[in-house]
């Protein structure tokens with residue numbers, strides 16, 4: 001059996017307010033082609049389909065269109081679980097339509113699908129957190145743990161009923177659940193686990209959003225399902241192996257979702273797996289449709305030159321500009337006219353701020369505000385901001401008059 005493991009599509013995600021849907025559409029198009037070209041029997045998407053619990057309609061449309069093309073009316077099995085960014089209820093609400101096409105969407109820990117026979121495969125058995133499928137004469141047992149928030153985990157396994165139970169950590173309880181689900185594995189089936197969790201030691205990026213602040217929702221390596229031949233994980237956006245001993249992998253996200261994700265290629269795993277054997281894993285890499293660039297420049301002139309040189313490239317860019325003087329609105333305008341999609345211009349002022357030079361009594365509040373703004377941001381305050389400040393100042397004055 002040949003399956004592809006991907007995750008963290010984050011459809012609808014933007015970069016500082018700039019939509020990434022165009023890139024996501026290109027990725028989805030290429031992904032369908034990749035799956036068809038490689039004769040993939042099953043597609044596993046390990047959570048974070050969307051970026052928010054309330055995704056834009058366009059993102060939902062793109063997702064439905066893509067998975068429906070992947071499933072091709074029951075020709076191919078498509079298995080999807082929810083991640084920490086998805087609303088599990090809403091993600092799985094498509095089930096009445098999806099199930100008919102061979103698309104399995106699992107929202108909660110212990111969610112289950114139903115037995116069904118399709119053109120290209122059969123769901124032989126379906127129970128809480130486990131399904132058995134037969135694809136082209138091969139059988140697979142798949143255990144699933146969609147993102148187990150503490151609340152959802154408690155709802156799935158019940159609240160601790162004695163002191164000893166209550167002492168157990170989140171990781172231990174996840175481990176117990178995995179071990180229980182693993183009982184379903186059989187010697188003559190392909191045995192796979194799918195989950196969306198944060199395994200201890202994983203290398204994060206800026207775009208994942210911590211699964212929970214404080215890190216209490218970490219899962220120890222020892223609590224992973226040890227009997228699975230392959231563990232398909234979602235959550236971390238950098239592709240990586242999550243355990244030395246087990247075949248536990250994060251596929252990573254298909255696109256660079258933050259500027260610290262520039263240094264490595266994005267991809268997915270194509271896995272060839274037979275019952276009782278080790279998996280043959282092939283990492284494949286996706287195109288970088290619109291790279292994120294960070295330009296570090298000495299002076300505004302260099303920044304403007306970079307804008308000129310990159311005019312013909314389709315990129316997202318961040319600028320860090322070392323400068324002695326404040327960067328004016330007209331200089332920023334010039335940069336933005338030359339180069340599209342500049343996400344951020346960050347001046348690093350190299351001159352010293354001399355407090356003694358400022359005589360507070362000599363200057364108006366407006367002048368002082370402008371100087372302070374320039375000093376703290378390296379930029380000229382925009383006209384509207386200046387007006388707003390002056391408005392507030394004059395209101396304060398009025399108030400004082402009234403109270404006196």
Ligand SMILES: [Mn+2]
Nearest residue numbers: 008048208235
């Ligand atoms: Mn994610």
